[in-house]
Amino acid sequence: MKIQKLTIIIPAFNESEILVNSVHRLLAIEDQVAEQHADMLGMRADIVIVDDGSTDQTWSLVEKLHKENPRIRGLQFSRNFGHQAALLAGLQEAVKTADFLVTIDADLQDDPEKILDMVSMAMDGDEIVYGVRNNRESDTWFKRTTAQGYYWTLHA
Template identity: 70%
Template sequence: MQKLTIVIPAYNEQEVLASSVQRLLGIEDRIAADNYLDQRADILVVDDGSTDQTWTIIEQLHKANSRVRGLRFSRNFGHQNALIAGMREAVQTAAVVVTIDADLQDDPEKIADMVKLYADGKDIVYGVRNNRDTDTWFKRTTAQMYYGMLGKLGVDLIPNHADFRLMSKRAVETFLQYSERNIFIRGLIPRLGFATAKVFYKRTPRMAGESKYPLKKMLAFAWDGITSLTIAPVRFILILGTFACLLAVGMSIYTVFSKVLGLAVHGWSSLMISLWFMGGLQMVSLGIIGEYVGKLTTEVKHRPRYTVQSKLD
């Protein structure tokens, strides 16, 4: 028999955490009853520096049921780092690791289907939304545009898949060998190369509390995904710069002919437009390059991804 651990990253989830954990424990019991995995399946909740009663609730759940374990960060290190910490801890004892957000908007009943696919030889099973009806028009449209853009940039990404997935022990251990700090998990998992499958589900509205990903965080997360997986923006700058140089050569030839033919017109507007355009292009280019240089600086420092303050086994 093999052990299952469900990893839950949690940041200020006091409204939903207790009910979510109880529901997941019940799902684990039903999976064990089907003799797919060990009865001793457990849940690991990673408190990502919450400022509410999230950790207190984790302690209470642990006292009531030792199958509920916990990690507590010393501060907020981010959702992706919470997932990594949870997987790193879980894989020490588990043969199968499932990650799911604490609000259970991703259908936890599909975990049983994931386990069946694992039993059939799949190392990675993605939870994929079959529709985005619960999203606003803006979020739905921008998400589709983002997936399409990453695809064109050469990034192998699973559309409509977030961080609800099952991974085997060897898949998790392979993933943990990726040591970069600027990490975009859902973009790296498809690169592992193991046997994969998908389960489709309908995402439900959040039952309580507020989303931990407002627009500002979503945009930052999307940008991290681009810069961590591809250098296409830098290549685009090279192409744009080459085009600007060719345009400058053409304008130089045009200027010489105009001067020779006596058609030159002394204009302030055209000069200022050119200066502003080139100046803006240079600033944007330097900004994108600086973003990559800044991320490289962070990488070479080799700072810890997170700091664990407390642990419940």
């Protein structure tokens, strides 16, 4: 598979304290992907941040990041519609120009370095690649239990 463009979608709600660092880390990962697969990619990459009605400085940071780097784009909701709505909006926007989409939370609680592995898997022919967290020690008991139930049901 030849990937023409990679887009990372970040739903964001009141993420001003961490957004800049997260975006810079993801840009570096996109650059690594392009470098590692230069022979197979027509690689272009960007990041779409969906501000889900934040009440802090998240949107002004998105605007600042875009001015510094046009690879960063943003969508702004008029109010908080929720994480899933932000993901969907980001996917609907990104699919217009990209053929490989990755979603990740702004706090990077899931290992963003796995994006490198995911792209490699796609390059090897996998049409859908998704990550499943295998360590939930930092999650609350409720979150751990509901996640385990979900994945048990998914594999049943």
